[in-house]
Amino acid sequence: MEFFNNHKSLFLTAFLFFLGLTILVAIMPALHNQENNAPLPNAEPLSAEAVAGKNVYIANGCVGCHTQQVRNVAMDKVWGDRPNIAADYADIKRTDFFRNTATLMGTERTGPDLTNIGVRQPSKDWQLLHLYNPRAVVRESIMPAYPWMFEVKDKPAKNDVVVTVPDDYRKDVHGTIIATKDALNLVAYLQSLKQTKLPDGNAPDFLYQKTPSTTEAVGAKPEGLNGKLLYATNCQSCHQANGEGLKGAFPPLKGSPVVDGDDLNKYVDIILHGYDAREEYGVMPPVGVNAKFTENEIAAIINYERTSWGNTGKKVTPAEIKKIMEVVNQEAKK
Missing domain, CATH: 1.10.760.10 (Cytochrome c-like domain)
Structure with missing residues (x-):
């Protein structure tokens, strides 16, 4: 009983027990995963613009409404050709020494999953207009607009990227709407989000497949x-x-x-x-x-x-x- 009356021994034992469990349950499995996971052979690293765009994505809280994980259920097939695997996230690096952005997998789909958005909607013009005012392209969208990512100029410069916005969505804007560097980088990041093909070219089947009707099946006669x-x-x-x-x-x-x-x-x-x-x-x-x-x-x-x-x-x-x-x-x- 003397052990329980000695607070130094009690706290030291509790600390060592906690440290041992942390090494056994968290650190060793993490190191094992790092050693046994690698990016897919044909995975393409993010460009400098896409990396900057990822930071814009994080800064604007996009992960709060969009996931980047295709789950292994048939209802997720609309978001990608196959379920995501560990290798899809193996090459994700820390933002810097103090910040680890993890994988941006997200936890909620208020908006659509973005795992394969670079294939589903690769148009830069559409993405820029969607950022300026989502209702311009998707009337029912509840996504907020990001007008601060754009500038209005009387006369665009030679290298400016002009965003053509329908009159109904310009409000009191007079002049030419120009995409800022942040907007262009964010679109570059979105365009980079594409599922990498597996080395053998075969995609695993999704669980709980629904048999499509003849009016739904894209692969039908x-x-x-x-x-x-x-x-x-x-x-x-x-x-x-x-x-x-x-x-x-x-x-x-x-x-x-x-x-x-x-x-x-x-x-x-x-x-x-x-x-x-x-x-x-x-x-x-x-x-x-x-x-x-x-x-x-x-x-x-x-x-x-x-x-x-x-x-x-x-x-x-x-x-x-x-x-x-x-x-x-x-x-x-x-």
Whole structure:
């Protein structure tokens, strides 16, 4: 009993017991994980701009509403091609000696998961407009706007990145809206968020798979593909549900000469490889290449666009699109 009456011995024993448990339960497993985890072989490190953008992401509390973890359940498949694994986070370094930003995995999805946002929405123009006012591109969005990341100038400089904002969202702003370095760095970070392919190219199946219906399945037979669903998933964020786009930002598909026209090569090439030949609109990214569209999916999207919003274009078949894809892909390699 003398031991319990000696506070020095009691506190020292408690401290040593706590220290031993800390080494055994926390430190040794952490060191073991460091030794047995490494980034995937083809993982790309963040650029200097993306690293700076990550700091902007942290400073503005983005992690409070967005996760960066695709869980191993079927409902998360919309956020990435596969569940995340430890190797996806193995190359994340401390911000500095005093700060460890960990993995920014987040704990809440008030907004969508961003693990693969660089593939899902690679457009710099869309991301900048979304930062300036999210309602400009997603009417129902509850995300706050970040106007302090932009400047207004009477005349932009040669290297300034101009953000085209629809008139309804400019309020009392007179002049040209310019993206600041913080905005550009943050977008660079978002564009860098892409799931790295596994070395063998095979992605593990998600748990609790739901059997898709013929109207939902993207991999179904051509007649079972839902062009409206494909459009909503891949095109609607820019061109809008009504096909009218956003004036000055994203072109309309309603009444579009490309959609209703006879130049299928141009139409398919735009879906696959994007388009940057328009002065009045931002650059369209290679949506089809990023999403790995097959001829069936492209045909379904084209047929939906050609039969919606008053458009009257002729329907196409996957066989037609397959031949055109071979041609435009060859031209893109030149």
